[in-house]
Amino acid sequence: MARNQGMTGFVQTEPAPAKINLALHVVGQRPDGYHLLDMLVTFTRFGDRVGIAPAEADRFTLSGRFAPQLQDGPASGNLALKARDLLRVALLRQGTAAPPVHLHLEKNLPVASGIGGGSADAAATLRVLLRHWRAALPAAELADLALQLGADVPMCLLARPLVAAGIGERLTVLEDLPSFPIVLVNPLVGVSTPDIFRRLSTKENPPLAASAAIGAAAWLSAMRSMRNDLEEPARVICPVIDAVRTELDRSGAQLVRMSGSGATCFGLYGTTEAARRAAQALETARPDWFVVATESYDGGDPHGAA
Numbered sequence: 001m002a003r004n005q006g007m008t009g010f011v012q013t014e015p016a017p018a019k020i021n022l023a024l025h026v027v028g029q030r031p032d033g034y035h036l037l038d039m040l041v042t043f044t045r046f047g048d049r050v051g052i053a054p055a056e057a058d059r060f061t062l063s064g065r066f067a068p069q070l071q072d073g074p075a076s077g078n079l080a081l082k083a084r085d086l087l088r089v090a091l092l093r094q095g096t097a098a099p100p101v102h103l104h105l106e107k108n109l110p111v112a113s114g115i116g117g118g119s120a121d122a123a124a125t126l127r128v129l130l131r132h133w134r135a136a137l138p139a140a141e142l143a144d145l146a147l148q149l150g151a152d153v154p155m156c157l158l159a160r161p162l163v164a165a166g167i168g169e170r171l172t173v174l175e176d177l178p179s180f181p182i183v184l185v186n187p188l189v190g191v192s193t194p195d196i197f198r199r200l201s202t203k204e205n206p207p208l209a210a211s212a213a214i215g216a217a218a219w220l221s222a223m224r225s226m227r228n229d230l231e232e233p234a235r236v237i238c239p240v241i242d243a244v245r246t247e248l249d250r251s252g253a254q255l256v257r258m259s260g261s262g263a264t265c266f267g268l269y270g271t272t273e274a275a276r277r278a279a280q281a282l283e284t285a286r287p288d289w290f291v292v293a294t295e296s297y298d299g300g301d302p303h304g305a306a
């Protein structure tokens with residue numbers, strides 16, 4: 001697997017936005033061990049990017065700040081390539097051609113950080129390859145294929161504000177969730193998702209009450225009564241999360257919470273300028289952390305907005 005300068009020369013590129021769990025309630029456990037979750041989810045303009053070009057044989061290259069972390073393991077373990085291979089098998093089964101491609105991943109999102117980078121890459125790969133190969137799968141088959149790649153992949157395929165239930169396969173798109181100026185902060189300590197789930201002390205918590213709020217103030221107030229049930233076990237494994245939260249609280253955020261299984265925490269702000277200033281102050285105070293100011297999507301077409 002080679003390092004590559006960037007996206008120049010790729011015939012099609014696709015954004016792989018970060019997934020933000022604005023709330024995550026653990027409400028049960030399936031017999032196979034997977035946890036039942038109620039999640040309020042949005043996506044950000046900031047994310048990874050997948051590019052493709054036709055090729056004589058399949059090829060995979062990486063660039064971006066976090067590419068080195070994915071270069072150590074075998075490329076075949078990369079979720080973008082798993083997505084390519086699974087999609088190709090499904091298309092060949094129905095008689096659709098899926099010729100070789102050069103796939104490039106610009107890795108801007110920290111790895112194992114609770115914002116679904118690998119899932120976003122897999123989903124973006126599915127979207128861009130379906131376009132490139134001018135192919136389609138029945139909706140139910142595509143949803144199944146996405147879920148095989150990971151519990152977060154179906155929601156990343158939609159990449160728009162939604163409520164997710166089950167393990168992430170039951171999705172309800174939210175048309176009225178506003179866009180929020182948001183700052184993401186990760187202390188650059190990777191957190192293993194199964195480890196966090198294993199440490200949960202209780203698995204049957206109150207469900208998400210997703211009432212139909214209208215406007216940013218009403219949504220903020222509704223979100224304040226929601227939780228991320230994975231925060232408690234994550235703070236035990238990764239105590240620096242407390243420091244991340246404290247810094248975000250001090251930066252003037254209207255709501256601070258951890259996303260997914262951590263360790264990324266986010267702050268929501270009243271204006272883009274407030275988010276930008278907060279990110280600048282955080283970066284100065286903690287140059288060893290990953291800090292980015294961005295915006296979450298509203299209920300409109302995410303691919304138009306990205």
Ligand SMILES: C[C@@](CO)(OP(=O)(O)O)[C@H](O)COP(=O)(O)OP(=O)(O)OC[C@H]1O[C@@H](n2ccc(N)nc2=O)[C@H](O)[C@@H]1O
Pocket residue numbers: 021024033034035036037039113114115116117119149150151152153166167168193194197259260261262
């Ligand atoms: C916690 C969440 C919330 O959005 O996000 P991240 O922290 O990964 O971003 C997701 O549910 C993560 O989804 P994803 O990262 O795709 O998980 P998978 O690869 O399917 O599962 C990895 C492992 O996590 C545990 N797992 C995952 C999802 C779930 N609902 N219950 C679980 O117990 C299982 O041990 C599983 O083997």
Ligand SMILES: Nc1ncnc2c1ncn2[C@@H]1O[C@H](COP(=O)(O)OP(=O)(O)O)[C@@H](O)[C@H]1O
Pocket residue numbers: 070077078079080110111112113114115116117118119121122193260261262
């Ligand atoms: N394209 C990818 N980007 C990030 N991680 C990947 C990718 N492909 C495989 N992985 C593996 O998936 C695991 C989860 O990574 P990631 O999706 O970044 O986690 P999270 O959902 O917690 O943000 C990592 O341990 C990593 O080795």
